Amino acid sequence: MKLAQEVIEQLAIRLENCELQAQDTPKITDDHPDMDWDDAYAIQNEIKRRKIARGARIVGLKAGLTSHAKMKQMGVETPVFGFLADYFSVADGGEIDTGKLIHPKVEPEIAFVTKAPLRGPGCHIGAVLAATDFVIPAIEIIDSRYRDFKFDLKSVVADNCSSSRFVVGGRMGEAAGLDLRTTGIVLEKNGEPVAFGAGAAVLGHPAAAVAMLANMLGEKGEEIPAGTLILSGGITEAVAVQAGDAVTLRAQGLGSVSVRFR
Numbered sequence: 001m002k003l004a005q006e007v008i009e010q011l012a013i014r015l016e017n018c019e020l021q022a023q024d025t026p027k028i029t030d031d032h033p034d035m036d037w038d039d040a041y042a043i044q045n046e047i048k049r050r051k052i053a054r055g056a057r058i059v060g061l062k063a064g065l066t067s068h069a070k071m072k073q074m075g076v077e078t079p080v081f082g083f084l085a086d087y088f089s090v091a092d093g094g095e096i097d098t099g100k101l102i103h104p105k106v107e108p109e110i111a112f113v114t115k116a117p118l119r120g121p122g123c124h125i126g127a128v129l130a131a132t133d134f135v136i137p138a139i140e141i142i143d144s145r146y147r148d149f150k151f152d153l154k155s156v157v158a159d160n161c162s163s164s165r166f167v168v169g170g171r172m173g174e175a176a177g178l179d180l181r182t183t184g185i186v187l188e189k190n191g192e193p194v195a196f197g198a199g200a201a202v203l204g205h206p207a208a209a210v211a212m213l214a215n216m217l218g219e220k221g222e223e224i225p226a227g228t229l230i231l232s233g234g235i236t237e238a239v240a241v242q243a244g245d246a247v248t249l250r251a252q253g254l255g256s257v258s259v260r261f262r
Helices: 005-021 037-053 068-074 125-131 153-158 206-219
Strands: 058-064 080-085 105-114 132-142 163-168 184-189 192-198 229-231 246-251 255-261
Touching: 005 037, 005 153, 037 058, 037 080, 037 153, 058 163, 058 206, 080 153, 080 163, 105 184, 105 206, 105 246, 125 132, 125 206, 132 246, 132 255, 163 255
Parallel strands: 058 229
Antiparallel strands: 058 080, 105 132, 105 229, 132 163, 184 192, 184 246, 246 255
16 A cells, blocks of 8 residues: 555545545545555545444445456456445435546446355355345436546546446346346436346446455455345446436346436
């Protein structure tokens, strides 16, 4: 680690205040160009600690940067990961107040809910599928706190990977009974299709992202507990939304999930 604990705490306060107050900020590596990955996750963990101290509950995890092409482009070998707090959750068909967000975008995802712990190292797709209670379609609303959505990956990790809101719904599916690689999705905005894709866009198989997360946590002596919701990563590019928009995700064999913005 390159940053002092005091600096990590200050940056966590700055980024979390931006989230809570819907204010943007220049990326933090502008002032701290030497910060490393450990620093970035330490800032994220301090944000998580602050939320828990105020009574928030951590209900899940999320993966980002989950395409091989993007990872190669950014010079990394694994996705990046963040956490999901309870107040991020929005009911299927519910409304999101855009006044509490900066510049939201939506991503279609397949979410996993575990029935058994997942531990690394050595976690693989088969272990993930065996430990999965069910999969369910999800819309993640990302909202980077960085001005004009301009950032680098270490700044993104520190900012909890742009996490802000998520919606799950549709039908629960048995992971072992589905070929999640070929599960197709259509993302609609205001009744018009705006993105198409299939599960294979996420590392060849969405469960691969969950396995990578388990292995990363295993390096730190941690695990993914049973009952954890995991957003496995965007199947398509993120789509910008604004007040007045309605978004629906239709997933093959898994029904649909929707959310409105006001």
